[in-house]
Amino acid sequence: MIDEQSASRTGRRERLQEEQYDFPYHYIPVLRGNDYSQTQYYPWGHRYLGRLQIVFEILDGLPFRSLVDVGCGDGRFLRDVDRRYSGRTLLGIDLSARAIAWARGMNPNLAFEERDITAAPLEGEHDVVTLLDVIEHVPPASLPALLAAAAVALRPDGHLIITVPSTRMPLDAKHYQHFDRHTLDALLAGTFSDRRYIPFDGKRLLPWLLWAAMGGSGRHYVVTSRLVSNLLMRCYRRWSLHDTQESRCQRLACVARRACA
């Protein structure tokens, strides 16, 4: 057993606390009336992590010292960037005060800023700007201004990375539009050169069946077995993530270089 003073002196108490609260798990169980749940389920988790993998595969090929994640939401991507590439200058930006509060709460050591980048462009000489699953939420008329603001934040020759749902995915109420490489290309052509497109997240039978067997969208039951979860992730990465058949791919990534003036 350790006493209070020596625990504090060694920093062990702080470390214990930080390790425990990598995720605030006390928020998981809920009781609403007689309705009790001790699980929260994110049915698209494997696809979200797959998207991070695609972006990291792009970033691995780009030497960068600084990165700005525009529309950073809760900051999860920036946290993983920090863990994977130490010593870089990182900034997350979002117009939502709530998203920034979450991002700061979950990542007290990282920098986040509440800002609408279209209304208040961030001038900078950054190496990379990311727009991950952001532009489908932006009205089409505002997209040129958003992409121009992304360019302003980049140094000449700096890289923009975008991920979007592809037109293969049905449009839902939260999105203004989905994209294929031609519509995205038309938007980027004026400002960005060397545009490269990476379709991913193919809709394949085996991973889909496993996902459905695990409870699908999570309405009926959740399988918490590590064995089954790992099988889903392995099959997803094996069959879906880098699907070579573009017509099956539900997502599209793009990396492009800011053209020199």
Ligand SMILES: C[S@@+](CC[C@H](N)C(=O)[O-])C[C@H]1O[C@@H](n2cnc3c(N)ncnc32)[C@H](O)[C@@H]1O
């Ligand atoms: C669907 S979320 C994506 C969050 C995160 N990139 C991810 O993939 O998990 C889109 C985010 O973009 C932000 N956003 C949209 N337009 C923006 C703008 N002009 N400036 C800054 N953030 C913006 C929204 O507030 C929202 O948090």
